[in-house]
Amino acid sequence: MPTHESPSIRLKTIAGFSIQYLQFMDHHGNLTQAIPNDITPETLLKLYRAMTLTRLFDTKAINLQRTGQMGTYPSCHGQEAIGAAIGLMMRKEDVFYPYYRDHATFLLRGTPMSDILTYWGGDERGSAFESQPDNQDFPICVPIADQCLHAAGGAFAFQYRNQKRVAVTTIGEGGTSQGDFYEAINLAGAWQLPVVFVVNNNQWAISTPIHAQTACKAIAQKAIAAGFEGIQVDGNDVIAMIHSMKYALDKAREGKGPTLIEAITYRICDHTTADDAKRYIPPKEFDAAFAFEPLKRLRAYLEKELGWDDTQEQAMLKELNDELQAIVKQFLERPKAAITDMFDYLYETLPEQFISQREELTAWNNIND
Numbered sequence: 001m002p003t004h005e006s007p008s009i010r011l012k013t014i015a016g017f018s019i020q021y022l023q024f025m026d027h028h029g030n031l032t033q034a035i036p037n038d039i040t041p042e043t044l045l046k047l048y049r050a051m052t053l054t055r056l057f058d059t060k061a062i063n064l065q066r067t068g069q070m071g072t073y074p075s076c077h078g079q080e081a082i083g084a085a086i087g088l089m090m091r092k093e094d095v096f097y098p099y100y101r102d103h104a105t106f107l108l109r110g111t112p113m114s115d116i117l118t119y120w121g122g123d124e125r126g127s128a129f130e131s132q133p134d135n136q137d138f139p140i141c142v143p144i145a146d147q148c149l150h151a152a153g154g155a156f157a158f159q160y161r162n163q164k165r166v167a168v169t170t171i172g173e174g175g176t177s178q179g180d181f182y183e184a185i186n187l188a189g190a191w192q193l194p195v196v197f198v199v200n201n202n203q204w205a206i207s208t209p210i211h212a213q214t215a216c217k218a219i220a221q222k223a224i225a226a227g228f229e230g231i232q233v234d235g236n237d238v239i240a241m242i243h244s245m246k247y248a249l250d251k252a253r254e255g256k257g258p259t260l261i262e263a264i265t266y267r268i269c270d271h272t273t274a275d276d277a278k279r280y281i282p283p284k285e286f287d288a289a290f291a292f293e294p295l296k297r298l299r300a301y302l303e304k305e306l307g308w309d310d311t312q313e314q315a316m317l318k319e320l321n322d323e324l325q326a327i328v329k330q331f332l333e334r335p336k337a338a339i340t341d342m343f344d345y346l347y348e349t350l351p352e353q354f355i356s357q358r359e360e361l362t363a364w365n366n367i368n369d
């Protein structure tokens with residue numbers, strides 16, 4: 001990088017930074033360093049189960065969309081380790097400010113997955129978590145980066161009230177180009193808020209590749225500009241993900257401020273069901289990324305270290321498929337929301353032009369019902 005310095009001009013260094021990268025397990029499921037003692041076989045089996053169910057859920061959700069039973073859906077194929085680690089490590093009293101690729105987190109936080117399908121079915125009741133009156137997690141946020149501001153605000157409330165709670169928010173690497181993200185990290189740093197920013201760096205923001213998105217070497221370095229720690233983690237290594245989540249959550253709970261975790265992964269799927277990634281991702285690059293995905297390596301590790309075998313795998317798959325069927329049944333059997341809801345809850349008094357639209361829609365619905 002060019003600098004001001006020249007043989008005749010000397011400058012004094014007043015700050016510098018480095019970004020560290022964490023990995024415990026490579027893509028063959030081999031350890032690259034010893035794993036921390038608090039990560040037990042039970043924990044890893046729980047994660048494996050949750051990540052597998054997330055993958056089945058994902059496939060099912062795409063099928064529901066393709067058969068006209070659900071709306072647009074963003075897959076998290078190949079990115080399950082990120083969401084699973086967040087969901088496992090957050091405490092109940094913490095609050096989650098999600099973006100739209102966090103199905104594994106919802107699963108592990110005990111959110112009814114039929115609510116998530118309801119949401120993607122275009123029905124806002126899916127965000128209400130009606131069966132969980134204590135659930136304070138925020139709704140899925142599709143407008144890019146808004147959720148980071150909500151998380152900073154929530155974290156300020158926890159700090160102000162002296163509560164030992166942490167706000168956790170997620171965002172894609174592309175989303176970190178948005179102003180709202182910078183405003184949120186700036187506030188988090190200035191006030192040392194108890195918030196964790198997890199960036200799902202899946203290399204693509206729809207069709208924009210990371211190299212066109214930013215000149216930064218690492219997204220994690222954006223935290224340095226805001227005055228707090230940023231770390232880069234192998235986001236397909238669930239062990240590294242849970243370790244870094246634990247670190248960041250403990251730190252925030254102890255009043256030691258925010259952390260940004262950049263989770264490196266790859267989007268081995270379309271952006272959403274409304275996209276066709278084949279039109280812009282080079283096939284070789286796309287296919288090569290499958291070798292690094294998180295489930296395959298965790299299974300390889302479990303086979304080597306815990307003797308996980310095919311009989312156990314098949315038994316687990318049977319249970320998970322039954323669980324999934326129950327989720328889908330609950331979603332499909334939920335009575336439909338009234339078609340007029342979109343008019344009835346936005347304004348106190350419906351503006352003139354919408355009154356006739358509401359009537360027209362009601363008449364159309366009566367004919368087609």
Ligand SMILES: Cc1ncc(C[n+]2csc(CCOP(=O)(O)OP(=O)(O)O)c2C)c(N)n1
Nearest residue numbers: 101142143144172173174175202204205206
């Ligand atoms: C404010 C805003 N601008 C544009 C969009 C359209 N949009 C939806 S997803 C997306 C790309 C996001 O990419 P990234 O942040 O990398 O996350 P990823 O989807 O890859 O997980 C864009 C531009 C939006 N939802 N909100």
